[in-house]
Amino acid sequence: MSGLTVRELHDLPDLEAVDSLFSRIWGAGPGGSPMGVEQMRAxxxxxxxxxxxxxxxxxxxxxxxxxxxxxxxxLHSHVTGALPGHAAGLALKRHQRAWALDRGLSRITWTYDPLVRRNAHFNLTKLGARPVEYLTGFYGPMDDAINGGDDTDRALCSWELSDPAVVAAAASAPLPVTVPDGAVTALAARDGLPVTGRLDAPALLVEVPPDIEALRRTDPGAAKAWRLALREVLGGLLATGATVTGFDDRTSYVVVRDTTP
Incomplete structure (x- = not known):
C-alpha cells in the first residue's frame, strides 16, 4: 500500500470523480452508479x-x-469499489476502521455477495469480519456488469473493531484459518455444479465456485444453481444459529454448528 493516500471527501469535484469511478467498476451507464453524487454530498x-x-x-x-x-x-459501509493492482480496498477499510474508532464506534457492518471467493477471502481472512446473516434478494434485480441480473443475495458482515483477531489483521497479516477435526463437506463443486452433502455435522465446509462472475456470463444456469444451493446451505445454517469461523484455502466457508442439547 506504499504510495497510496486515503482521505475523506466533501467537495463536489471529488464526489463526481467517485461517481465516475463507481460507474466504471460496476459497468453502469450514466446515472447507474451504486451511489450518486447527491447522496454522497448529503x-x-x-x-x-x-x-x-x-x-x-x-x-x-x-x-x-x-x-x-x-x-x-x-457504522454501515454501503459501497466500496477499487481498481485492481493498488491494494486500495485494504487501505480504505483500515482508514474506515480508524475513522470509526476515533468516533467511539465499535462495529462496522456491510453486505457482500457470498458467492464471490475473493470477497469472502478478503472480508474473513484479511479483515477478520464474520458473516452473521444471509439476506435473500436484498437489493432486488441489478443488471450491471458485476451482478449480471443474478438474484442479489447478500451476507451481512460484522466487523468487531476491537476484537483481538481484527486488531491483528488490521496490523499486518491475514488470519490463520482452522478447520476443526472431523469437518465434513456440506457443499462442494463437482463438474462446475454444486453438490450438497451432509448438513448435520458439528463442523462443515461450504464451497463456492471459483469465479461466479464469469459463470454468470458463460453458464447462467449453473450460476443460478449455485445461488440456490448456497442460499439453502449457508443461508439455512446461519438461520439456525451456526457460526462462520473462517474461509479455508480461498475456497470454502468454515461453519460450526452449536450441537448443545
Whole structure:
C-alpha cells in the first residue's frame, strides 16, 4: 500500500470523480452508479463517511458509509469499489476502521455477495469480519456488469473493531484459518455444479465456485444453481444459529454448528 493516500471527501469535484469511478467498476451507464453524487454530498455533509484512495494523485478506490443502529456504536459501509493492482480496498477499510474508532464506534457492518471467493477471502481472512446473516434478494434485480441480473443475495458482515483477531489483521497479516477435526463437506463443486452433502455435522465446509462472475456470463444456469444451493446451505445454517469461523484455502466457508442439547 506504499504510495497510496486515503482521505475523506466533501467537495463536489471529488464526489463526481467517485461517481465516475463507481460507474466504471460496476459497468453502469450514466446515472447507474451504486451511489450518486447527491447522496454522497448529503451523507458527507451530515458527518458520515465518504473517502477516496489515491495512487500518484489518481483516484483508484472509494467507499461510502453511514451511521447505523445501535446508535453510537455502529457504522454501515454501503459501497466500496477499487481498481485492481493498488491494494486500495485494504487501505480504505483500515482508514474506515480508524475513522470509526476515533468516533467511539465499535462495529462496522456491510453486505457482500457470498458467492464471490475473493470477497469472502478478503472480508474473513484479511479483515477478520464474520458473516452473521444471509439476506435473500436484498437489493432486488441489478443488471450491471458485476451482478449480471443474478438474484442479489447478500451476507451481512460484522466487523468487531476491537476484537483481538481484527486488531491483528488490521496490523499486518491475514488470519490463520482452522478447520476443526472431523469437518465434513456440506457443499462442494463437482463438474462446475454444486453438490450438497451432509448438513448435520458439528463442523462443515461450504464451497463456492471459483469465479461466479464469469459463470454468470458463460453458464447462467449453473450460476443460478449455485445461488440456490448456497442460499439453502449457508443461508439455512446461519438461520439456525451456526457460526462462520473462517474461509479455508480461498475456497470454502468454515461453519460450526452449536450441537448443545
Amino acid at each position: 451523507l458527507s455533509h451530515a458527518g458520515n463517511y465518504v473517502a477516496g484512495a489515491y495512487a500518484d494523485g489518481r483516484l483508484v478506490g472509494a467507499t461510502v458509509a453511514f451511521f447505523a443502529a445501535p446508535v453510537g456504536q455502529a
